[in-house]
Amino acid sequence: MNKIYSNILDMVGNTPILKINSIDTGLCELFVKLENLNPGGSIKDRVGLQMITDAENKGLLKKGGVIVECTAGNTGLGLALAAKLKGYKLILVIPDKMSKEKVMHLEAMGVDIIFTRSDVEKGHPEHYQDLAAKIVSETPGAFFTDQFNNPSNPKIHETTTGPEIWEQMEGNIDAFVAGVGTGGTISGVGKFLKSKNSKINIVIADPVGSVVADAVNTGSYKYENGSWLVEGIGEDHIPGNLNLDIIDEGIYVSDKDAFEMLNKLLQEEGILAGTSCGTLVHAAVEWCKLQKTPKKVVTLICDTGNKYLSKAYNKEWLEENF
Ligand SMILES: Cc1ncc(COP(=O)(O)O)c(C=O)c1O
Structure with missing residues:
Protein backbone atom coordinates (compact mmCIF):
# COMPACT_ATOMS: atom_id res chain seq x y z
CA MET A 1 0.00 0.00 0.00
CA ASN A 2 3.03 2.31 0.18
CA LYS A 3 3.44 2.23 -3.57
CA ILE A 4 3.43 5.51 -5.49
CA TYR A 5 1.77 5.13 -8.89
CA SER A 6 2.96 7.04 -11.94
CA ASN A 7 -0.21 6.69 -14.04
CA ILE A 8 -3.82 6.63 -12.80
CA LEU A 9 -4.61 3.81 -15.27
CA ASP A 10 -2.30 1.54 -13.25
CA MET A 11 -4.70 2.02 -10.32
CA VAL A 12 -7.61 0.29 -12.06
CA GLY A 13 -8.54 -3.04 -10.40
CA ASN A 14 -7.07 -4.78 -7.34
CA THR A 15 -10.01 -3.55 -5.27
CA PRO A 16 -10.54 -4.65 -1.64
CA ILE A 17 -13.24 -7.00 -0.34
CA LEU A 18 -15.30 -6.08 2.73
CA LYS A 19 -17.32 -8.48 4.91
CA ILE A 20 -20.92 -7.44 5.57
CA ASN A 21 -21.35 -7.18 9.33
CA SER A 22 -24.75 -5.84 10.38
CA ILE A 23 -27.20 -6.86 7.66
CA ASP A 24 -28.83 -10.22 8.47
CA THR A 25 -27.49 -12.89 6.09
CA GLY A 26 -28.84 -15.98 7.86
CA LEU A 27 -26.30 -18.79 8.17
CA CYS A 28 -24.07 -17.32 5.46
CA GLU A 29 -21.28 -14.78 5.30
CA LEU A 30 -21.60 -12.11 2.64
CA PHE A 31 -18.64 -10.24 1.13
CA VAL A 32 -18.67 -7.24 -1.21
CA LYS A 33 -15.87 -6.35 -3.62
CA LEU A 34 -15.54 -2.57 -3.62
CA GLU A 35 -15.36 -1.72 -7.32
CA ASN A 36 -16.49 1.79 -6.41
CA LEU A 37 -12.86 2.39 -5.38
CA ASN A 38 -11.62 2.30 -8.99
CA PRO A 39 -10.34 5.72 -10.19
CA GLY A 40 -13.49 6.45 -12.26
CA GLY A 41 -15.71 5.14 -9.45
CA SER A 42 -16.92 1.91 -11.06
CA ILE A 43 -16.14 -1.63 -12.22
CA THR A 145 -15.87 -0.39 -28.67
CA ASP A 146 -19.25 -2.22 -28.51
CA GLN A 147 -19.13 -3.39 -24.88
CA PHE A 148 -22.20 -5.58 -25.43
CA ASN A 149 -20.34 -7.85 -27.87
CA ASN A 150 -16.63 -7.03 -27.46
CA PRO A 151 -14.74 -10.11 -26.08
CA SER A 152 -12.30 -7.78 -24.25
CA ASN A 153 -15.15 -7.08 -21.81
CA PRO A 154 -15.65 -10.59 -20.32
CA LYS A 155 -11.92 -11.24 -20.81
CA ILE A 156 -10.81 -8.53 -18.35
CA HIS A 157 -13.13 -9.99 -15.71
CA GLU A 158 -11.90 -13.52 -16.40
CA THR A 159 -8.26 -12.40 -16.10
CA THR A 160 -8.51 -9.86 -13.25
CA THR A 161 -11.82 -9.56 -11.33
CA GLY A 162 -12.33 -13.35 -11.07
CA PRO A 163 -8.74 -14.22 -10.02
CA GLU A 164 -8.73 -11.34 -7.49
CA ILE A 165 -11.92 -12.70 -5.87
CA TRP A 166 -10.50 -16.26 -5.80
CA GLU A 167 -7.25 -15.10 -4.18
CA GLN A 168 -8.86 -12.71 -1.71
CA MET A 169 -11.31 -15.42 -0.59
CA GLU A 170 -8.46 -17.98 -0.55
CA GLY A 171 -10.66 -20.26 -2.65
CA ASN A 172 -13.43 -20.30 -0.02
CA ILE A 173 -16.44 -19.18 -2.01
CA ASP A 174 -19.79 -20.90 -2.61
CA ALA A 175 -21.66 -18.32 -4.69
CA PHE A 176 -21.06 -15.20 -6.76
CA VAL A 177 -23.94 -12.79 -7.37
CA ALA A 178 -23.93 -10.05 -10.05
CA GLY A 179 -26.26 -8.14 -12.34
CA VAL A 180 -26.27 -8.07 -16.12
CA GLY A 181 -25.85 -4.97 -18.22
CA THR A 182 -23.65 -6.33 -20.97
CA GLY A 183 -23.09 -9.65 -19.20
CA GLY A 184 -19.32 -9.09 -19.22
CA THR A 185 -18.82 -9.19 -15.46
CA ILE A 186 -20.83 -12.31 -14.65
CA SER A 187 -19.61 -14.20 -17.74
CA GLY A 188 -15.93 -13.45 -17.12
CA VAL A 189 -15.92 -13.86 -13.33
CA GLY A 190 -18.27 -16.87 -13.57
CA LYS A 191 -16.10 -18.63 -16.15
CA PHE A 192 -12.97 -18.16 -14.04
CA LEU A 193 -14.59 -19.25 -10.77
CA LYS A 194 -16.22 -22.33 -12.37
CA SER A 195 -12.82 -23.29 -13.83
CA LYS A 196 -11.48 -23.34 -10.25
CA ASN A 197 -14.49 -25.07 -8.70
CA SER A 198 -17.48 -26.09 -10.83
CA LYS A 199 -19.70 -26.21 -7.69
CA ILE A 200 -19.60 -22.43 -7.18
CA ASN A 201 -23.09 -21.03 -7.83
CA ILE A 202 -23.24 -18.16 -10.33
CA VAL A 203 -26.37 -16.12 -9.62
CA ILE A 204 -27.86 -13.23 -11.58
CA ALA A 205 -29.61 -10.40 -9.73
CA ASP A 206 -32.12 -8.93 -12.16
CA PRO A 207 -34.50 -5.95 -11.85
CA VAL A 208 -38.20 -6.84 -12.15
CA GLY A 209 -39.20 -6.06 -15.76
CA SER A 210 -35.87 -7.17 -17.25
CA VAL A 211 -35.79 -10.42 -19.27
CA VAL A 212 -32.49 -11.90 -18.04
CA ALA A 213 -33.72 -13.85 -14.98
CA ASP A 214 -36.56 -15.35 -17.04
CA ALA A 215 -34.09 -16.48 -19.71
CA VAL A 216 -32.00 -18.18 -17.00
CA ASN A 217 -34.86 -19.74 -15.02
CA THR A 218 -37.27 -20.76 -17.81
CA GLY A 219 -35.10 -20.87 -20.93
CA SER A 220 -37.29 -18.33 -22.70
CA TYR A 221 -38.35 -14.71 -22.32
CA LYS A 222 -40.62 -12.01 -23.64
CA TYR A 223 -39.93 -8.32 -23.07
CA GLU A 224 -43.13 -6.57 -22.05
CA ASN A 225 -42.13 -2.92 -21.89
CA GLY A 226 -40.69 -3.34 -18.41
CA SER A 227 -38.80 -0.45 -16.84
CA TRP A 228 -36.79 -0.07 -13.67
CA LEU A 229 -35.05 2.73 -11.81
CA VAL A 230 -31.72 1.07 -10.98
CA GLU A 231 -29.06 1.99 -13.55
CA GLY A 232 -26.62 -0.16 -15.48
CA ILE A 233 -28.32 -3.55 -15.15
CA GLY A 234 -31.44 -5.19 -16.60
CA GLU A 235 -32.07 -5.83 -20.29
CA ASP A 236 -34.81 -6.13 -22.92
CA HIS A 237 -32.80 -8.79 -24.77
CA ILE A 238 -29.91 -11.20 -24.07
CA PRO A 239 -26.63 -9.37 -24.78
CA GLY A 240 -23.94 -11.07 -26.88
CA ASN A 241 -21.50 -11.01 -23.96
CA LEU A 242 -23.78 -12.96 -21.59
CA ASN A 243 -22.80 -16.64 -21.41
CA LEU A 244 -26.00 -18.26 -20.14
CA ASP A 245 -24.31 -21.69 -19.95
CA ILE A 246 -22.43 -20.80 -16.76
CA ILE A 247 -25.36 -19.19 -14.91
CA ASP A 248 -27.16 -21.30 -12.30
CA GLU A 249 -30.03 -19.08 -11.22
CA GLY A 250 -31.73 -15.69 -11.64
CA ILE A 251 -33.24 -13.72 -8.75
CA TYR A 252 -35.85 -11.02 -9.40
CA VAL A 253 -35.47 -7.80 -7.37
CA SER A 254 -37.98 -4.92 -7.28
CA ASP A 255 -36.81 -1.29 -7.30
CA LYS A 256 -38.38 -0.91 -3.84
CA ASP A 257 -36.25 -3.72 -2.39
CA ALA A 258 -33.14 -2.43 -4.19
CA PHE A 259 -33.49 1.15 -2.92
CA GLU A 260 -34.28 -0.05 0.62
CA MET A 261 -31.09 -2.12 0.56
CA LEU A 262 -29.10 0.92 -0.62
CA ASN A 263 -30.26 2.79 2.45
CA LYS A 264 -29.38 -0.18 4.69
CA LEU A 265 -25.91 -0.42 3.15
CA LEU A 266 -25.26 3.20 4.02
CA GLN A 267 -26.89 3.23 7.48
CA GLU A 268 -25.66 -0.16 8.72
CA GLU A 269 -22.43 -0.81 6.81
CA GLY A 270 -21.26 2.72 5.89
CA ILE A 271 -21.18 1.92 2.16
CA LEU A 272 -22.38 4.67 -0.22
CA ALA A 273 -23.28 2.40 -3.15
CA GLY A 274 -24.68 2.95 -6.65
CA THR A 275 -28.24 1.91 -7.46
CA SER A 276 -27.49 -1.47 -9.10
CA CYS A 277 -25.71 -2.53 -5.89
CA GLY A 278 -29.07 -2.40 -4.09
CA THR A 279 -30.32 -5.05 -6.53
CA LEU A 280 -27.18 -7.18 -6.18
CA VAL A 281 -26.94 -7.08 -2.39
CA HIS A 282 -30.69 -7.70 -1.95
CA ALA A 283 -30.47 -10.79 -4.20
CA ALA A 284 -27.33 -11.98 -2.41
CA VAL A 285 -29.00 -11.64 1.01
CA GLU A 286 -32.08 -13.49 -0.29
CA TRP A 287 -29.85 -16.31 -1.58
CA CYS A 288 -27.98 -16.40 1.76
CA LYS A 289 -31.20 -16.68 3.78
CA LEU A 290 -32.38 -19.69 1.76
CA GLN A 291 -29.28 -21.74 2.63
CA LYS A 292 -29.54 -24.54 5.20
CA THR A 293 -25.77 -24.71 5.84
CA PRO A 294 -23.17 -21.89 6.24
CA LYS A 295 -21.83 -20.59 2.92
CA LYS A 296 -19.57 -17.78 1.72
CA VAL A 297 -21.10 -15.48 -0.88
CA VAL A 298 -19.46 -12.66 -2.86
CA THR A 299 -21.15 -9.80 -4.67
CA LEU A 300 -20.06 -6.40 -5.94
CA ILE A 301 -20.37 -2.75 -5.10
CA CYS A 302 -20.25 -1.92 -8.82
CA ASP A 303 -20.07 1.84 -8.44
CA THR A 304 -20.19 4.69 -5.94
CA GLY A 305 -23.40 6.27 -4.69
CA ASN A 306 -21.83 9.68 -5.31
CA LYS A 307 -23.08 9.21 -8.87
CA TYR A 308 -26.71 9.11 -7.65
CA LEU A 309 -26.93 11.69 -4.86
CA SER A 310 -29.75 13.52 -6.68
CA LYS A 311 -31.80 10.29 -6.92
CA ALA A 312 -31.21 7.38 -4.56
CA TYR A 313 -30.03 9.62 -1.71
CA ASN A 314 -32.52 12.45 -2.26
CA LYS A 315 -35.73 12.39 -0.16
CA GLU A 316 -37.85 14.32 -2.69
CA TRP A 317 -36.83 12.07 -5.58
CA LEU A 318 -37.54 8.96 -3.50
CA GLU A 319 -40.98 10.30 -2.48
CA GLU A 320 -41.84 11.07 -6.10
CA ASN A 321 -40.77 7.67 -7.34
CA PHE A 322 -41.97 5.31 -4.61
C1 LIG B 1 -23.54 0.36 -12.19
C2 LIG B 1 -23.43 -0.86 -13.01
N1 LIG B 1 -23.60 -2.02 -12.42
C3 LIG B 1 -23.52 -3.17 -13.12
C4 LIG B 1 -23.29 -3.20 -14.47
C5 LIG B 1 -23.33 -4.51 -15.20
O1 LIG B 1 -22.14 -5.01 -15.62
P1 LIG B 1 -21.98 -5.81 -16.98
O2 LIG B 1 -22.13 -4.82 -18.11
O3 LIG B 1 -20.61 -6.37 -16.91
O4 LIG B 1 -23.03 -6.87 -17.08
C6 LIG B 1 -23.12 -2.00 -15.10
C7 LIG B 1 -22.95 -1.98 -16.53
O5 LIG B 1 -23.16 -1.02 -17.24
C8 LIG B 1 -23.19 -0.79 -14.37
O6 LIG B 1 -23.04 0.41 -14.96
Whole structure:
Protein backbone atom coordinates (compact mmCIF):
# COMPACT_ATOMS: atom_id res chain seq x y z
CA MET A 1 0.00 0.00 0.00
CA ASN A 2 3.03 2.31 0.18
CA LYS A 3 3.44 2.23 -3.57
CA ILE A 4 3.43 5.51 -5.49
CA TYR A 5 1.77 5.13 -8.89
CA SER A 6 2.96 7.04 -11.94
CA ASN A 7 -0.21 6.69 -14.04
CA ILE A 8 -3.82 6.63 -12.80
CA LEU A 9 -4.61 3.81 -15.27
CA ASP A 10 -2.30 1.54 -13.25
CA MET A 11 -4.70 2.02 -10.32
CA VAL A 12 -7.61 0.29 -12.06
CA GLY A 13 -8.54 -3.04 -10.40
CA ASN A 14 -7.07 -4.78 -7.34
CA THR A 15 -10.01 -3.55 -5.27
CA PRO A 16 -10.54 -4.65 -1.64
CA ILE A 17 -13.24 -7.00 -0.34
CA LEU A 18 -15.30 -6.08 2.73
CA LYS A 19 -17.32 -8.48 4.91
CA ILE A 20 -20.92 -7.44 5.57
CA ASN A 21 -21.35 -7.18 9.33
CA SER A 22 -24.75 -5.84 10.38
CA ILE A 23 -27.20 -6.86 7.66
CA ASP A 24 -28.83 -10.22 8.47
CA THR A 25 -27.49 -12.89 6.09
CA GLY A 26 -28.84 -15.98 7.86
CA LEU A 27 -26.30 -18.79 8.17
CA CYS A 28 -24.07 -17.32 5.46
CA GLU A 29 -21.28 -14.78 5.30
CA LEU A 30 -21.60 -12.11 2.64
CA PHE A 31 -18.64 -10.24 1.13
CA VAL A 32 -18.67 -7.24 -1.21
CA LYS A 33 -15.87 -6.35 -3.62
CA LEU A 34 -15.54 -2.57 -3.62
CA GLU A 35 -15.36 -1.72 -7.32
CA ASN A 36 -16.49 1.79 -6.41
CA LEU A 37 -12.86 2.39 -5.38
CA ASN A 38 -11.62 2.30 -8.99
CA PRO A 39 -10.34 5.72 -10.19
CA GLY A 40 -13.49 6.45 -12.26
CA GLY A 41 -15.71 5.14 -9.45
CA SER A 42 -16.92 1.91 -11.06
CA ILE A 43 -16.14 -1.63 -12.22
CA LYS A 44 -16.29 -0.34 -15.79
CA ASP A 45 -12.85 1.29 -15.54
CA ARG A 46 -11.47 -2.21 -16.09
CA VAL A 47 -13.52 -2.68 -19.25
CA GLY A 48 -12.92 0.78 -20.75
CA LEU A 49 -9.15 0.45 -20.40
CA GLN A 50 -9.03 -3.13 -21.73
CA MET A 51 -11.19 -2.43 -24.80
CA ILE A 52 -8.91 0.47 -25.78
CA THR A 53 -5.69 -1.45 -25.09
CA ASP A 54 -6.86 -4.47 -27.14
CA ALA A 55 -8.00 -2.24 -30.03
CA GLU A 56 -4.58 -0.53 -30.04
CA ASN A 57 -2.78 -3.88 -30.02
CA LYS A 58 -4.91 -5.15 -32.93
CA GLY A 59 -4.26 -1.93 -34.92
CA LEU A 60 -7.97 -1.04 -34.89
CA LEU A 61 -7.38 2.26 -33.11
CA LYS A 62 -4.81 4.69 -34.49
CA LYS A 63 -3.28 7.75 -32.80
CA GLY A 64 -5.87 10.56 -32.58
CA GLY A 65 -8.71 8.16 -33.52
CA VAL A 66 -12.37 8.42 -32.52
CA ILE A 67 -14.00 5.97 -30.09
CA VAL A 68 -17.79 5.50 -30.06
CA GLU A 69 -19.74 3.66 -27.37
CA CYS A 70 -23.28 3.25 -26.05
CA THR A 71 -23.35 3.23 -22.26
CA ALA A 72 -25.40 3.78 -19.14
CA GLY A 73 -22.55 6.07 -18.09
CA ASN A 74 -19.97 4.01 -16.24
CA THR A 75 -18.31 2.42 -19.27
CA GLY A 76 -18.25 5.93 -20.70
CA LEU A 77 -16.31 7.14 -17.68
CA GLY A 78 -13.89 4.22 -17.88
CA LEU A 79 -13.37 4.91 -21.57
CA ALA A 80 -13.08 8.66 -20.97
CA LEU A 81 -10.29 8.16 -18.46
CA ALA A 82 -8.24 5.96 -20.80
CA ALA A 83 -9.14 7.92 -23.97
CA LYS A 84 -8.12 11.24 -22.41
CA LEU A 85 -4.73 9.97 -21.23
CA LYS A 86 -4.07 8.16 -24.52
CA GLY A 87 -5.21 11.04 -26.79
CA TYR A 88 -8.44 9.74 -28.39
CA LYS A 89 -11.72 11.59 -29.01
CA LEU A 90 -14.76 9.93 -27.43
CA ILE A 91 -18.42 10.04 -28.55
CA LEU A 92 -20.98 8.45 -26.19
CA VAL A 93 -24.64 7.61 -26.75
CA ILE A 94 -26.47 7.65 -23.43
CA PRO A 95 -30.12 6.82 -22.55
CA ASP A 96 -31.95 9.83 -21.10
CA LYS A 97 -32.79 8.17 -17.73
CA MET A 98 -29.18 8.28 -16.53
CA SER A 99 -28.28 10.25 -13.40
CA LYS A 100 -27.17 13.83 -13.89
CA GLU A 101 -24.03 13.27 -11.81
CA LYS A 102 -22.70 10.73 -14.34
CA VAL A 103 -23.53 13.05 -17.23
CA MET A 104 -21.87 16.05 -15.52
CA HIS A 105 -18.76 13.97 -14.86
CA LEU A 106 -18.59 12.96 -18.54
CA GLU A 107 -19.15 16.54 -19.68
CA ALA A 108 -16.38 17.73 -17.37
CA MET A 109 -14.06 15.24 -19.07
CA GLY A 110 -14.81 16.80 -22.47
CA VAL A 111 -16.74 13.85 -23.91
CA ASP A 112 -19.20 14.37 -26.82
CA ILE A 113 -22.54 13.12 -25.48
CA ILE A 114 -25.57 12.20 -27.57
CA PHE A 115 -28.71 11.60 -25.52
CA THR A 116 -31.33 9.17 -26.71
CA ARG A 117 -34.58 7.63 -25.49
CA SER A 118 -34.55 5.01 -22.74
CA ASP A 119 -38.16 3.94 -23.49
CA VAL A 120 -37.53 2.16 -26.80
CA GLU A 121 -36.57 -1.46 -27.45
CA LYS A 122 -33.42 -2.71 -29.12
CA GLY A 123 -34.03 -2.58 -32.89
CA HIS A 124 -35.60 0.91 -32.67
CA PRO A 125 -33.37 3.54 -34.40
CA GLU A 126 -33.34 5.63 -31.20
CA HIS A 127 -32.31 2.73 -28.93
CA TYR A 128 -28.87 3.63 -27.55
CA GLN A 129 -27.13 0.59 -29.06
CA ASP A 130 -28.71 1.05 -32.52
CA LEU A 131 -27.97 4.77 -32.54
CA ALA A 132 -24.31 4.19 -31.58
CA ALA A 133 -23.93 1.68 -34.46
CA LYS A 134 -25.37 4.27 -36.88
CA ILE A 135 -22.99 7.00 -35.68
CA VAL A 136 -20.04 4.64 -36.18
CA SER A 137 -21.11 3.88 -39.76
CA GLU A 138 -21.29 7.62 -40.50
CA THR A 139 -18.02 8.71 -38.75
CA PRO A 140 -14.80 8.13 -40.75
CA GLY A 141 -12.08 6.37 -38.72
CA ALA A 142 -14.45 5.63 -35.85
CA PHE A 143 -13.91 2.57 -33.67
CA PHE A 144 -17.00 1.12 -31.97
CA THR A 145 -15.87 -0.39 -28.67
CA ASP A 146 -19.25 -2.22 -28.51
CA GLN A 147 -19.13 -3.39 -24.88
CA PHE A 148 -22.20 -5.58 -25.43
CA ASN A 149 -20.34 -7.85 -27.87
CA ASN A 150 -16.63 -7.03 -27.46
CA PRO A 151 -14.74 -10.11 -26.08
CA SER A 152 -12.30 -7.78 -24.25
CA ASN A 153 -15.15 -7.08 -21.81
CA PRO A 154 -15.65 -10.59 -20.32
CA LYS A 155 -11.92 -11.24 -20.81
CA ILE A 156 -10.81 -8.53 -18.35
CA HIS A 157 -13.13 -9.99 -15.71
CA GLU A 158 -11.90 -13.52 -16.40
CA THR A 159 -8.26 -12.40 -16.10
CA THR A 160 -8.51 -9.86 -13.25
CA THR A 161 -11.82 -9.56 -11.33
CA GLY A 162 -12.33 -13.35 -11.07
CA PRO A 163 -8.74 -14.22 -10.02
CA GLU A 164 -8.73 -11.34 -7.49
CA ILE A 165 -11.92 -12.70 -5.87
CA TRP A 166 -10.50 -16.26 -5.80
CA GLU A 167 -7.25 -15.10 -4.18
CA GLN A 168 -8.86 -12.71 -1.71
CA MET A 169 -11.31 -15.42 -0.59
CA GLU A 170 -8.46 -17.98 -0.55
CA GLY A 171 -10.66 -20.26 -2.65
CA ASN A 172 -13.43 -20.30 -0.02
CA ILE A 173 -16.44 -19.18 -2.01
CA ASP A 174 -19.79 -20.90 -2.61
CA ALA A 175 -21.66 -18.32 -4.69
CA PHE A 176 -21.06 -15.20 -6.76
CA VAL A 177 -23.94 -12.79 -7.37
CA ALA A 178 -23.93 -10.05 -10.05
CA GLY A 179 -26.26 -8.14 -12.34
CA VAL A 180 -26.27 -8.07 -16.12
CA GLY A 181 -25.85 -4.97 -18.22
CA THR A 182 -23.65 -6.33 -20.97
CA GLY A 183 -23.09 -9.65 -19.20
CA GLY A 184 -19.32 -9.09 -19.22
CA THR A 185 -18.82 -9.19 -15.46
CA ILE A 186 -20.83 -12.31 -14.65
CA SER A 187 -19.61 -14.20 -17.74
CA GLY A 188 -15.93 -13.45 -17.12
CA VAL A 189 -15.92 -13.86 -13.33
CA GLY A 190 -18.27 -16.87 -13.57
CA LYS A 191 -16.10 -18.63 -16.15
CA PHE A 192 -12.97 -18.16 -14.04
CA LEU A 193 -14.59 -19.25 -10.77
CA LYS A 194 -16.22 -22.33 -12.37
CA SER A 195 -12.82 -23.29 -13.83
CA LYS A 196 -11.48 -23.34 -10.25
CA ASN A 197 -14.49 -25.07 -8.70
CA SER A 198 -17.48 -26.09 -10.83
CA LYS A 199 -19.70 -26.21 -7.69
CA ILE A 200 -19.60 -22.43 -7.18
CA ASN A 201 -23.09 -21.03 -7.83
CA ILE A 202 -23.24 -18.16 -10.33
CA VAL A 203 -26.37 -16.12 -9.62
CA ILE A 204 -27.86 -13.23 -11.58
CA ALA A 205 -29.61 -10.40 -9.73
CA ASP A 206 -32.12 -8.93 -12.16
CA PRO A 207 -34.50 -5.95 -11.85
CA VAL A 208 -38.20 -6.84 -12.15
CA GLY A 209 -39.20 -6.06 -15.76
CA SER A 210 -35.87 -7.17 -17.25
CA VAL A 211 -35.79 -10.42 -19.27
CA VAL A 212 -32.49 -11.90 -18.04
CA ALA A 213 -33.72 -13.85 -14.98
CA ASP A 214 -36.56 -15.35 -17.04
CA ALA A 215 -34.09 -16.48 -19.71
CA VAL A 216 -32.00 -18.18 -17.00
CA ASN A 217 -34.86 -19.74 -15.02
CA THR A 218 -37.27 -20.76 -17.81
CA GLY A 219 -35.10 -20.87 -20.93
CA SER A 220 -37.29 -18.33 -22.70
CA TYR A 221 -38.35 -14.71 -22.32
CA LYS A 222 -40.62 -12.01 -23.64
CA TYR A 223 -39.93 -8.32 -23.07
CA GLU A 224 -43.13 -6.57 -22.05
CA ASN A 225 -42.13 -2.92 -21.89
CA GLY A 226 -40.69 -3.34 -18.41
CA SER A 227 -38.80 -0.45 -16.84
CA TRP A 228 -36.79 -0.07 -13.67
CA LEU A 229 -35.05 2.73 -11.81
CA VAL A 230 -31.72 1.07 -10.98
CA GLU A 231 -29.06 1.99 -13.55
CA GLY A 232 -26.62 -0.16 -15.48
CA ILE A 233 -28.32 -3.55 -15.15
CA GLY A 234 -31.44 -5.19 -16.60
CA GLU A 235 -32.07 -5.83 -20.29
CA ASP A 236 -34.81 -6.13 -22.92
CA HIS A 237 -32.80 -8.79 -24.77
CA ILE A 238 -29.91 -11.20 -24.07
CA PRO A 239 -26.63 -9.37 -24.78
CA GLY A 240 -23.94 -11.07 -26.88
CA ASN A 241 -21.50 -11.01 -23.96
CA LEU A 242 -23.78 -12.96 -21.59
CA ASN A 243 -22.80 -16.64 -21.41
CA LEU A 244 -26.00 -18.26 -20.14
CA ASP A 245 -24.31 -21.69 -19.95
CA ILE A 246 -22.43 -20.80 -16.76
CA ILE A 247 -25.36 -19.19 -14.91
CA ASP A 248 -27.16 -21.30 -12.30
CA GLU A 249 -30.03 -19.08 -11.22
CA GLY A 250 -31.73 -15.69 -11.64
CA ILE A 251 -33.24 -13.72 -8.75
CA TYR A 252 -35.85 -11.02 -9.40
CA VAL A 253 -35.47 -7.80 -7.37
CA SER A 254 -37.98 -4.92 -7.28
CA ASP A 255 -36.81 -1.29 -7.30
CA LYS A 256 -38.38 -0.91 -3.84
CA ASP A 257 -36.25 -3.72 -2.39
CA ALA A 258 -33.14 -2.43 -4.19
CA PHE A 259 -33.49 1.15 -2.92
CA GLU A 260 -34.28 -0.05 0.62
CA MET A 261 -31.09 -2.12 0.56
CA LEU A 262 -29.10 0.92 -0.62
CA ASN A 263 -30.26 2.79 2.45
CA LYS A 264 -29.38 -0.18 4.69
CA LEU A 265 -25.91 -0.42 3.15
CA LEU A 266 -25.26 3.20 4.02
CA GLN A 267 -26.89 3.23 7.48
CA GLU A 268 -25.66 -0.16 8.72
CA GLU A 269 -22.43 -0.81 6.81
CA GLY A 270 -21.26 2.72 5.89
CA ILE A 271 -21.18 1.92 2.16
CA LEU A 272 -22.38 4.67 -0.22
CA ALA A 273 -23.28 2.40 -3.15
CA GLY A 274 -24.68 2.95 -6.65
CA THR A 275 -28.24 1.91 -7.46
CA SER A 276 -27.49 -1.47 -9.10
CA CYS A 277 -25.71 -2.53 -5.89
CA GLY A 278 -29.07 -2.40 -4.09
CA THR A 279 -30.32 -5.05 -6.53
CA LEU A 280 -27.18 -7.18 -6.18
CA VAL A 281 -26.94 -7.08 -2.39
CA HIS A 282 -30.69 -7.70 -1.95
CA ALA A 283 -30.47 -10.79 -4.20
CA ALA A 284 -27.33 -11.98 -2.41
CA VAL A 285 -29.00 -11.64 1.01
CA GLU A 286 -32.08 -13.49 -0.29
CA TRP A 287 -29.85 -16.31 -1.58
CA CYS A 288 -27.98 -16.40 1.76
CA LYS A 289 -31.20 -16.68 3.78
CA LEU A 290 -32.38 -19.69 1.76
CA GLN A 291 -29.28 -21.74 2.63
CA LYS A 292 -29.54 -24.54 5.20
CA THR A 293 -25.77 -24.71 5.84
CA PRO A 294 -23.17 -21.89 6.24
CA LYS A 295 -21.83 -20.59 2.92
CA LYS A 296 -19.57 -17.78 1.72
CA VAL A 297 -21.10 -15.48 -0.88
CA VAL A 298 -19.46 -12.66 -2.86
CA THR A 299 -21.15 -9.80 -4.67
CA LEU A 300 -20.06 -6.40 -5.94
CA ILE A 301 -20.37 -2.75 -5.10
CA CYS A 302 -20.25 -1.92 -8.82
CA ASP A 303 -20.07 1.84 -8.44
CA THR A 304 -20.19 4.69 -5.94
CA GLY A 305 -23.40 6.27 -4.69
CA ASN A 306 -21.83 9.68 -5.31
CA LYS A 307 -23.08 9.21 -8.87
CA TYR A 308 -26.71 9.11 -7.65
CA LEU A 309 -26.93 11.69 -4.86
CA SER A 310 -29.75 13.52 -6.68
CA LYS A 311 -31.80 10.29 -6.92
CA ALA A 312 -31.21 7.38 -4.56
CA TYR A 313 -30.03 9.62 -1.71
CA ASN A 314 -32.52 12.45 -2.26
CA LYS A 315 -35.73 12.39 -0.16
CA GLU A 316 -37.85 14.32 -2.69
CA TRP A 317 -36.83 12.07 -5.58
CA LEU A 318 -37.54 8.96 -3.50
CA GLU A 319 -40.98 10.30 -2.48
CA GLU A 320 -41.84 11.07 -6.10
CA ASN A 321 -40.77 7.67 -7.34
CA PHE A 322 -41.97 5.31 -4.61
C1 LIG B 1 -23.54 0.36 -12.19
C2 LIG B 1 -23.43 -0.86 -13.01
N1 LIG B 1 -23.60 -2.02 -12.42
C3 LIG B 1 -23.52 -3.17 -13.12
C4 LIG B 1 -23.29 -3.20 -14.47
C5 LIG B 1 -23.33 -4.51 -15.20
O1 LIG B 1 -22.14 -5.01 -15.62
P1 LIG B 1 -21.98 -5.81 -16.98
O2 LIG B 1 -22.13 -4.82 -18.11
O3 LIG B 1 -20.61 -6.37 -16.91
O4 LIG B 1 -23.03 -6.87 -17.08
C6 LIG B 1 -23.12 -2.00 -15.10
C7 LIG B 1 -22.95 -1.98 -16.53
O5 LIG B 1 -23.16 -1.02 -17.24
C8 LIG B 1 -23.19 -0.79 -14.37
O6 LIG B 1 -23.04 0.41 -14.96
